[in-house]
Amino acid sequence: xxxxxxxxxxxxxxxxxxxxxxxxxxxxxxxxxxxxxxxxxxxxxxxxxxxxxxxxxxxxxxxxxxxxxxxxxxxxxxxxxxxxxxxxxxxxxxxxxxxxxxxxxxxxxxxxxxxxxxxxxxxxxxxxxxxxxxxxxxxxxxxxxxxxxxxxxxxxxxxxxxxxxxxxxxxxxxxxxxxxxxxxxxxxxxxxxxxxxxxxxxxxxxxxxxxxxxxxxxxxxxxxxxxxxxxxxxxxxxxxxxxxxxxxxxxxxxxxxxxxxxxxxxxxxxxxxxxxxxxxxxxxxxxxxxxxxxxxxxxxxxxxxxxxxxxxxxxxxxxxxxxxxxxxxxxxxxxxxxxxxxxxxxxxxxxxxxxxxxxxxxxxxxxxxxxxxxxxxxxxxxxxxxxxxxxxxxxxxxxxxxxxxxxxxxxxxxxxxxxxxxxxxxxxxxxxxxxxxxxxxxxxxxxxxxxxxxxxxxxxxxxxxxxxxxxxxxxxxxxxxxxxxxxxxxxxxxxxxxxxxxxxxxxxxxxxxxxxxxxxxxxxxxxxxxxxxxxxxxxxxxxxxxxxxxxxxxxxxxxxxxxxxxxxxxxxxxxxxxxxxxxxxxxxxxxxxxxxxxxxxxxxxxxxxxxxxxxxx
Numbered sequence: 001x002x003x004x005x006x007x008x009x010x011x012x013x014x015x016x017x018x019x020x021x022x023x024x025x026x027x028x029x030x031x032x033x034x035x036x037x038x039x040x041x042x043x044x045x046x047x048x049x050x051x052x053x054x055x056x057x058x059x060x061x062x063x064x065x066x067x068x069x070x071x072x073x074x075x076x077x078x079x080x081x082x083x084x085x086x087x088x089x090x091x092x093x094x095x096x097x098x099x100x101x102x103x104x105x106x107x108x109x110x111x112x113x114x115x116x117x118x119x120x121x122x123x124x125x126x127x128x129x130x131x132x133x134x135x136x137x138x139x140x141x142x143x144x145x146x147x148x149x150x151x152x153x154x155x156x157x158x159x160x161x162x163x164x165x166x167x168x169x170x171x172x173x174x175x176x177x178x179x180x181x182x183x184x185x186x187x188x189x190x191x192x193x194x195x196x197x198x199x200x201x202x203x204x205x206x207x208x209x210x211x212x213x214x215x216x217x218x219x220x221x222x223x224x225x226x227x228x229x230x231x232x233x234x235x236x237x238x239x240x241x242x243x244x245x246x247x248x249x250x251x252x253x254x255x256x257x258x259x260x261x262x263x264x265x266x267x268x269x270x271x272x273x274x275x276x277x278x279x280x281x282x283x284x285x286x287x288x289x290x291x292x293x294x295x296x297x298x299x300x301x302x303x304x305x306x307x308x309x310x311x312x313x314x315x316x317x318x319x320x321x322x323x324x325x326x327x328x329x330x331x332x333x334x335x336x337x338x339x340x341x342x343x344x345x346x347x348x349x350x351x352x353x354x355x356x357x358x359x360x361x362x363x364x365x366x367x368x369x370x371x372x373x374x375x376x377x378x379x380x381x382x383x384x385x386x387x388x389x390x391x392x393x394x395x396x397x398x399x400x401x402x403x404x405x406x407x408x409x410x411x412x413x414x415x416x417x418x419x420x421x422x423x424x425x426x427x428x429x430x431x432x433x434x435x436x437x438x439x440x441x442x443x444x445x446x447x448x449x450x451x452x453x454x455x456x457x458x459x460x461x462x463x464x465x466x467x468x469x470x471x472x473x474x475x476x477x478x479x480x481x482x483x484x485x486x487x488x489x490x491x492x493x494x495x496x497x498x499x500x501x502x503x504x505x506x507x508x509x510x511x512x513x514x515x516x517x518x519x520x521x522x523x524x525x526x527x528x529x530x531x532x533x534x535x536x537x538x539x540x541x542x543x544x545x546x547x548x549x550x551x552x553x554x555x556x557x558x559x560x561x562x563x564x565x566x567x568x569x570x571x572x573x574x575x576x577x578x579x580x581x582x583x584x585x586x587x588x589x590x591x592x593x594x595x596x597x598x599x600x601x602x603x604x605x606x607x608x609x610x611x612x613x614x615x616x617x
Contacts, residue, residue: 032092035184046082063185071176083164094129095522105521117143117383121414133192140179142416171380200415208418212403215451217248224458224483228255241486246501249292266324269302294354300362301325330385331377354405390420426455433474440478456483465492469585469609473561499587556614560606574598585609
């Protein structure tokens with residue numbers, strides 16, 4: 001057996017409680033005082049032209065301030081590009097977090113995030129080495145193009161912050177109002193971000209759409225398994241296995257709408273089921289398996305070879321040359337009507353349960369975009385027009401089925417998008433457990449109760465089963481989307497998928513409904529907890545000591561999502577007599593015993609891809 005004595009490892013076997021070595025050392029040995037900010041620390045920077053600008057501040061709770069930004073002009077004019085700026089000393093800062101799709105959250109020398117209605121989220125966090133919030137700031141305007149900056153200046157070791165409004169020229173206005181929420185509470189960074197999510201959701205124009213139960217059920221996707229080579233007979237064979245493994249939805253991805261298999265969009269935009277001509281019969285077959293059917297659409301695209309191309313001549317924002325497709329301009333009412341009619345008709349004719357609405361972030365203005373409601377456009381702003389499009393689509397679809405499933409993908413998963421979508425998915429991360437884990441974690445931190453789905457999980461059938469399991473374990477705290485040919489998997493892989501999918505379905509309430517507590521963004525979240533009262537599930541993705549410091553616990557599950565077979569736990573409050581079960585990646589119990597567990601440091605041997613359950617008796 002192994003104990004920890006005076007910081008050194010001694011003899012080893014399965015597990016043993018070591019003495020509590022550092023009882024006199026506080027859990028957080030150092031902590032700088034919170035930043036002290038007032039409204040006087042903020043200033044407007046930029047030429048406001050004919051507008052008058054003002055800032056005011058109010059404290060809404062200790063450590064949380066709202067800075068209100070107002071513009072007013074005697075007559076409507078294009079809004080000016082301007083910033084609100086402030087600075088603070090760089091004291092006790094270890095890293096930053098924002099909604100950018102990237103696993104690099106280490107280099108905070110200069111961090112920034114761009115946000116608009118269909119891209120990003122206007123929030124940025126600085127945290128310390130204990131994962132405590134130092135400064136989190138967020139903006140209420142989730143529609144217009146905004147940039148948030150935090151830059152470390154070498155000369156004075158201070159962070160210089162900025163919120164830049166109207167990065168692109170917008171339609172004329174005479175007044176403007178926005179709020180900046182500034183949080184300096186020394187709470188865990190994930191709680192500071194959850195508070196921002198709640199703040200957005202409380203705003204009348206950002207209220208999230210309800211989330212049906214089907215949105216938080218495991219899904220099977222055709223994308224990595226079939227790509228554009230869709231065969232309903234082969235898909236149904238996969239779905240029979242998937243259904244028996246615990247999957248409740250199929251997402252039929254790109255390929256159904258064209259016979260082209262070159263992975264471009266030259267022929268996309270007519271939305272007739274060229275590859276699956278009897279779509280209704282296919283959907284009925286899926287429903288006969290008691291599964292939901294979600295169909296993919298590339299919302300903005302009309303290919304240059306599509307029959308609909310000429311219909312929208314002059315009503316495109318730009319050309320995507322490498323894909324042979326044009327991006328529609330949603331400011332034209334006939335464009336919005338065409339898209340809303342397309343989905344509404346498909347829902348009725350084919351009895352669809354939901355839609356995967358892809359590439360929405362391609363609806364974007366650039367320097368060549370003409371601003372204004374003219375030339376047949378009835379809305380001046382592209383961002384406002386795409387918001388109106390999504391409102392039209394979701395209202396029509398939810399009128400037919402209030403529980404319609406609508407999936408959006410990073411980067412269009414900000415607070416505005418929660419009004420329309422009830423499923424947010426990580427961006428493409430094929431066979432990349434670390435990236436998939438980072439993406440679903442970033443989404444969960446701001447998504448509230450909106451269902452967060454993994455990117456489609458895939459691996460090679462020759463993988464060792466323990467390695468294949470890591471793909472599932474990386475996304476344990478989100479809704480899994482599976483996209484492998486189940487019929488081609490070895491039996492051990494199918495047992496692994498069955499075990500972990502059953503586990504996920506059994507523990508869904510805690511995994512998705514408990515407090516979501518990821519650690520250390522800079523190291524790609526090597527530890528993630530879901531906590532609800534005396535129950536905790538811990539995903540362990542790196543070799544580190546797992547702190548269990550909010551006990552007493554009744555039920556602890558430690559998931560080994562890494563290659564090594566050692567998990568070390570620092571139990572701060574004893575659990576009394578417990579029963580321990582150690583399971584491997586396929587769910588086989590390889591060790592079971594009862595023992596006492598007072599407070600202490602423990603080492604466990606847990607197979608890669610497996611778990612240990614510790615239940616107080």
